Amino acid sequence: MIDYLQVHHVDFLLERLRFTKKAHKKDRVYQFWQEGVHAELILNESMMREKLVYIHENPVKRGYVERAEHWRYFSAQNYELKRGLIEIDEW
Numbered sequence: 001m002i003d004y005l006q007v008h009h010v011d012f013l014l015e016r017l018r019f020t021k022k023a024h025k026k027d028r029v030y031q032f033w034q035e036g037v038h039a040e041l042i043l044n045e046s047m048m049r050e051k052l053v054y055i056h057e058n059p060v061k062r063g064y065v066e067r068a069e070h071w072r073y074f075s076a077q078n079y080e081l082k083r084g085l086i087e088i089d090e091w
Contacts, residue, residue, distance in 0.1 A: 002030055
């Protein structure tokens with residue numbers, strides 16, 4: 001994702017990711033993932049869909065957008081039959 005943002009000169013978002021990086025993290029320039037995030041095994045398609053809905057609803061819950069597909073950098077746009085900024089393999 002960082003490479004994509006750099007190639008497409010999405011400087012405002014890169015600057016935000018640089019800002020959110022923890023000062024003690026000396027091995028990176030940007031902080032893409034939230035601290036404390038741990039991988040979770042996806043066991044089936046139903047669980048995958050559940051996690052996808054959860055992820056898509058995060059900006060809505062935070063009040064950033066009214067609908068998940070309005071969040072510009074999310075795959076929710078792809079699932080609403082609109083072309084998102086990044087191609088994805090849909091479930």
